[in-house]
Amino acid sequence: xxxxxxxxxxxxxxxxxxxxxxxxxxxxxxxxxxxxxxxxxxxxxxxxxxxxxxxxxxxxxxxxxxxxxxxxxxxxxxxxxxxxxxxxxxxxxxxxxxxxxxxxxxxxxxxxxxxxxxxxxxxxxxxxxxxxxxxx
Numbered sequence: 025x026x027x028x029x030x031x032x033x034x035x036x037x038x039x040x041x042x043x044x045x046x047x048x049x050x051x052x053x054x055x056x057x058x059x060x061x062x063x064x065x066x067x068x069x070x071x072x073x074x075x076x077x078x079x080x081x082x083x084x085x086x087x088x089x090x091x092x093x094x095x096x097x098x099x100x101x102x103x104x105x106x107x108x109x110x111x112x113x114x115x116x117x118x119x120x121x122x123x124x125x126x127x128x129x130x131x132x133x134x135x136x137x138x139x140x141x142x143x144x145x146x147x148x149x150x151x152x153x154x155x156x157x158x159x160x
Contacts, residue, residue: 027065027066027067028062028065028066028067028124028125028126029066029067029069029074029075029078029125029127030063030066030067030068030069030080030124030125031068031069031070031071031073031074031080031081031153032068032069032070032071033071033081033158034080034081034124035063035066035068037081037102038059038063038081038115038124039060039063041102041103041115041116042056042059042060042063042116044103045103045116050103050116051116055116055118055121058121059115059116059121062121062124062125066125071153071158072153072158074151074153074154075127076148076151076153076154077127077128077129077148078125078126078127078148078151079100079123079124079125079126079127079145079148079151080100080124080125080151080152080153081100081101081102081115081124081152081160082099082100082101082150082152082157082160083099083100083148083149083150083151083152084097084098084099084148084149084150085097085098085099085100085123085145085146085147085148085149086145086146086147086149087123087143087144087145087146088143088144088146089141089142089143090131090141090142090143090144091141091142092141095146097111097149098111098112098113099111099112099113099150100113100115100120100123100124101113101114101115102114102115103115103116118134118135119134119143122134122143123143123145126145127145128145128146128147128148129144129145129146130144130145131143131144131145
């Protein structure tokens with residue numbers, strides 16, 4: 025598992041999301057464990073120290089599914105902000121969990137119902153830290 029980069033703010037908020045979701049039963053134990061493991065090994069830095077090519081909370085990203093050549097754009101958000109019709113996906117969703125903390129041009133494997141697929145982060149259209157938006 026590759027070491028991801030997270031801001032202190034995102035790290036704390038994601039931990040709280042996991043605890044809340046576990047309490048309400050809205051996340052599976054496997055997904056909670058996977059995200060918790062990512063948080064445990066993450067390099068945690070001040071928001072101002074996040075490189076501009078890292079996927080953070082509230083980032084808008086374009087990713088390609090390399091198996092199908094399909095490209096999609098969405099924003100990683102906290103569960104209460106999630107709205108698939110607006111392209112806002114919860115950090116507790118498997119694809120957001122897979123992307124958080126990774127960098128532009130990183131390729132990673134993601135398990136979908138049809139099996140394993142490869143995803144590449146093509147572009148970070150918006151990253152709050154790069155834009156100076158540290159309080160989202």
